[in-house]
Amino acid sequence: MPSRLRPTPLLLALAFLAFLAVPAFQDESMTSFCFRLLELVAMTYSLNLITGYLGYVDFGHIVFYGVGAYTTALLLSGGVALHPALLILPGGAAALLFGLLAGYPALRLRGAYFAIATFSINEAMKAVVLNVDWLGGSEGIPLARYIRLELTTAYYVLLGIAAAVAAFSYTAVRQKFGLGMLAIREDEDVAEALAIDTTRYKLLTYALSGAVAGLAGGIVGLAHVYVSTEYFDVGKSIEMFVIMMLGGAGTALGPLLGAFLYFLIKDFLILRSPHLHLVIFGLIIVFIVLFLPAGLVGYLRERSGRLRALLE
Amino acid sequence: MPVAFATLLQTVINGLLVGGVYGISALGLTLVWGIMDIVNIAHGELMLLGAFACYFLFVGYGVTPVVSAALVVPLGMATGLFPYRTVIRRVVGRPALASLLLTFGVSLFLNNSMLNLWSPTIRSVGWFPGSLALGPALIPGTRLVAFAVAVLAAVLLYLFLSRTYSGRAIRAIMQDPEAAAAMGVNTRAILLLAFGLGTAFAFLAGSLLATVRPFAPQFAVSYAIIAFVIVVAGGLGNPMGALLGGLLIGLIESFTGTFWSQAYTPVVVSLLLVTFLLVRPTGLFRGARA
Numbered sequence: 001m002p003s004r005l006r007p008t009p010l011l012l013a014l015a016f017l018a019f020l021a022v023p024a025f026q027d028e029s030m031t032s033f034c035f036r037l038l039e040l041v042a043m044t045y046s047l048n049l050i051t052g053y054l055g056y057v058d059f060g061h062i063v064f065y066g067v068g069a070y071t072t073a074l075l076l077s078g079g080v081a082l083h084p085a086l087l088i089l090p091g092g093a094a095a096l097l098f099g100l101l102a103g104y105p106a107l108r109l110r111g112a113y114f115a116i117a118t119f120s121i122n123e124a125m126k127a128v129v130l131n132v133d134w135l136g137g138s139e140g141i142p143l144a145r146y147i148r149l150e151l152t153t154a155y156y157v158l159l160g161i162a163a164a165v166a167a168f169s170y171t172a173v174r175q176k177f178g179l180g181m182l183a184i185r186e187d188e189d190v191a192e193a194l195a196i197d198t199t200r201y202k203l204l205t206y207a208l209s210g211a212v213a214g215l216a217g218g219i220v221g222l223a224h225v226y227v228s229t230e231y232f233d234v235g236k237s238i239e240m241f242v243i244m245m246l247g248g249a250g251t252a253l254g255p256l257l258g259a260f261l262y263f264l265i266k267d268f269l270i271l272r273s274p275h276l277h278l279v280i281f282g283l284i285i286v287f288i289v290l291f292l293p294a295g296l297v298g299y300l301r302e303r304s305g306r307l308r309a310l311l312e
Numbered sequence: 313m314p315v316a317f318a319t320l321l322q323t324v325i326n327g328l329l330v331g332g333v334y335g336i337s338a339l340g341l342t343l344v345w346g347i348m349d350i351v352n353i354a355h356g357e358l359m360l361l362g363a364f365a366c367y368f369l370f371v372g373y374g375v376t377p378v379v380s381a382a383l384v385v386p387l388g389m390a391t392g393l394f395p396y397r398t399v400i401r402r403v404v405g406r407p408a409l410a411s412l413l414l415t416f417g418v419s420l421f422l423n424n425s426m427l428n429l430w431s432p433t434i435r436s437v438g439w440f441p442g443s444l445a446l447g448p449a450l451i452p453g454t455r456l457v458a459f460a461v462a463v464l465a466a467v468l469l470y471l472f473l474s475r476t477y478s479g480r481a482i483r484a485i486m487q488d489p490e491a492a493a494a495m496g497v498n499t500r501a502i503l504l505l506a507f508g509l510g511t512a513f514a515f516l517a518g519s520l521l522a523t524v525r526p527f528a529p530q531f532a533v534s535y536a537i538i539a540f541v542i543v544v545a546g547g548l549g550n551p552m553g554a555l556l557g558g559l560l561i562g563l564i565e566s567f568t569g570t571f572w573s574q575a576y577t578p579v580v581v582s583l584l585l586v587t588f589l590l591v592r593p594t595g596l597f598r599g600a601r602a
Contacts (some may be wrong), residue, residue, distance in 0.1 A: 119533070
């Protein structure tokens with residue numbers, strides 16, 4: 001097969017290379033801004049796996065982020081001295097395990113029932129963390145005593161996580177696993193009739209996307225040297241949904257484009273009227289569901305036949 | 313030490329009375345969910361609009377919450393027509409993904425509009441109608457009134473659903489939309505009516521809840537989750553189940569508060585929800601579609 005220029009992976013690669021250059025060429029405030037951007041990019045790619053590709057609306061996705069952050073923080077405050085890049089691995093593993101345990105019952109539910117169950121699982125975990133003493137309660141766990149992490153180090157780790165999950169999203173739909181996810185999204189009963197082991201596919205997707213969110217939570221917790229129940233806050237869930245919908249749910253470029261678009265719109269709105277941006281984003285989501293179900297990427301694809309072939 | 317009888321009685325009273333209000337909130341949700349297969353994520357926000365209506369009527373004009381309970385019903389009915397006509401009806405019959413995300417957008421819009429307009433301050437309607445003694449326990453007047461209004465509303469809804477043409481049409485569409493349409497039911501008008509009624513009940517429940525405990529826009533999620541759990545426990549599209557489920561959740565919440573900690577209510581509610589969904593997905597009582 002003649003090798004054709006594939007713009008989607010090229011765009012992804014260019015974007016992440018640009019991110020790679022930021023700490024070397026920009027000042028700290030720019031790096032710190034890009035750190036926040038990357039955090040949302042990684043989290044949205046993770047949400048996109050379960051909601052965009054698999055079609056299961058996960059309103060409680062942020063629970064994995066919290067589980068990862070708390071596991072990492074507890075290990076650190078418990079005296080485990082490892083390089084931070086290694087310390088987040090148990091956080092990711094804990095989120096993976098949590099995904100398997102919670103997903104096993106929850107993924108037997110479909111549609112709205114699953115969405116509501118995830119909502120309430122997150123609320124329950126938040127209540128546990130808030131009320132169990134050795135988890136820090138409402139005061140959280142301060143970490144500054146144990147670690148001093150350069151922002152640049154945390155930045156590169158987070159960049160690695162974001163780039164890995166983006167690459168996975170792009171390659172998965174070319175393989176049996178990703179096609180299975182899409183089949184389940186389109187019609188789960190038909191997928192099952194076609195001998196796709198839907199339970200395994202769903203559980204793996206849920207746990208894997210959870211692991212990514214757990215790793216992200218771990219590194220963000222270390223970078224901010226503080227974890228608290230904020231890590232289970234629905235506010236970040238909302239941002240992830242807005243970004244996914246803006247960019248295009250179930251597309252490989254969507255979360256990246258969506259994150260840029262999100263910050264552009266947010267800054268534009270905040271300059272004019274603070275606090276109003278979420279009102280507008282609510283309207284934007286309604287508009288996208290009704291008229292542009294595949295977000296910006298879907299819009300561009302619809303606009304021209306050439307772009308349709310180029311963007312994924 | 314055995315638990316004092318007074319504590320037990322008080323816990324039961326508190327739970328049952330607030331459970332009635334939960335019940336009518338779930339009634340509103342189950343009407344919409346059962347008839348058009350749309351889970352309204354913005355249900356909690358609709359309840360809060362009712363709460364604010366009650367609050368402002370009381371604080372600004374001295375309107376007794378009993379009177380405002382009667383006022384918020386038509387207000388909710390009218391408010392519900394707007395989102396239904398503009399956006400909700402476009403996702404009727406589409407996959408859950410579309411309606412979930414759409415009503416999520418509506419909830420984001422409403423919630424942040426309320427935060428902008430009225431701030432995240434925790435408010436309470438300072439209405440104190442006194443209380444009644446029942447043996448060693450007290451029946452708080454606010455809860456008693458809220459419960460009585462809730463029961464009255466539920467009875468009226470029951471009469472509406474069983475005695476009137478429109479009410480029977482709602483039940484017919486719940487059982488089989490195509491057969492109902494074939495029998496000449498004006499599905500479009502009835503769906504609009506059902507969404508209006510659902511919103512009216514959310515408003516009413518919110519206005520009653522505001523007299524019982526403090527409220528703020530950011531509480532919408534917890535309001536909605538309780539209503540979801542009750543609908544699931546009571547059986548989808550089953551009004552009686554919603555009411556009994558409300559009493560049950562009210563009791564469970566109240567017992568959790570007395571014997572463990574109010575803070576663990578979300579944990580208990582969440583465990584219950586997942587258990588119900590897995591063990592008895594059709595609810596404790598037979599659902600309309602079962």
